[in-house]
Amino acid sequence: MHLHALQTVAPNSRASAHRRPVHRAHRPTDASSSSSSSSSRLNRHAFVRASSSSRNDDEESSQNTEPLRVPANLFPGFPTPEKKAANSLITLMTMAATRVVLDQWCGTRHRSPMYNKLIDYMQKGAPHTNMDPRPIRDGNRWLHELMRHPEVDFRLAAVRILETRKLLADTEFNWEVMDENAKEGIRAETVALNKAYLTRLCGDDDDDDGERDACEDVEYERDDDAFSERKE
Numbered sequence: 001m002h003l004h005a006l007q008t009v010a011p012n013s014r015a016s017a018h019r020r021p022v023h024r025a026h027r028p029t030d031a032s033s034s035s036s037s038s039s040s041r042l043n044r045h046a047f048v049r050a051s052s053s054s055r056n057d058d059e060e061s062s063q064n065t066e067p068l069r070v071p072a073n074l075f076p077g078f079p080t081p082e083k084k085a086a087n088s089l090i091t092l093m094t095m096a097a098t099r100v101v102l103d104q105w106c107g108t109r110h111r112s113p114m115y116n117k118l119i120d121y122m123q124k125g126a127p128h129t130n131m132d133p134r135p136i137r138d139g140n141r142w143l144h145e146l147m148r149h150p151e152v153d154f155r156l157a158a159v160r161i162l163e164t165r166k167l168l169a170d171t172e173f174n175w176e177v178m179d180e181n182a183k184e185g186i187r188a189e190t191v192a193l194n195k196a197y198l199t200r201l202c203g204d205d206d207d208d209d210g211e212r213d214a215c216e217d218v219e220y221e222r223d224d225d226a227f228s229e230r231k232e
Contacts, residue, residue, distance in 0.1 A: 087138075093173070094139030097165035101157065114153055121146075121154070139165075 070081060078084040102119070105112035125131040128150055136142045146158035 091136060091139035093165045093169055094142060094161065095136050097161045097168055098136065100164050100168070101161050114157055117153070118157060121149075 072079065074081060075084040078087065098118075102115060105115040122134050122136070125133050126149070134142065134145065143158050143162055146161075147155050149155055149158070
């Protein structure tokens, strides 16, 4: 009966002609065989794997790793990391716009009195702030406080910085270059740090027993170019 079943099944490859039908319900699972094959030296080190639910390398990886979840309270006051990054960019734009306005106040013939006044306000404070310095830590909050300054010149300076910031974000700042530089920086640092870690890991194992380690041949990928390094 089994011979008849093997003859009626159309083989997909040469190996399938010699393959016996195995019922998955009766397949034994031996967890010790997979763990014993790994190196004992590598088992001393813990590796953390993170995966995304929208992109899985293979079926086994998706079953053994949980999807990456970002905690809701990761950044207090911000619901998502994107909101936190956007707020940091707003502060960065405020700093850049303030510097642009300060450079405009320098001029070619004379320097505006507001140049020193605004710098003293940020470094030394003012009487209405109890002489506490007012550096730019939160761009929107800093501008909001500057617009309530008792002197009208400071309020006009806040409006000028506000308009300069908007013009800078709309016309001068290259968002695509920022996105590429951020991703490239993360990829490059990931490769560099993993390389340094694995190099130190292999060196520690060689110092322990002087045997050949399983991580001597490690492949690293950066963008679409793959390069490998072999320990000498």
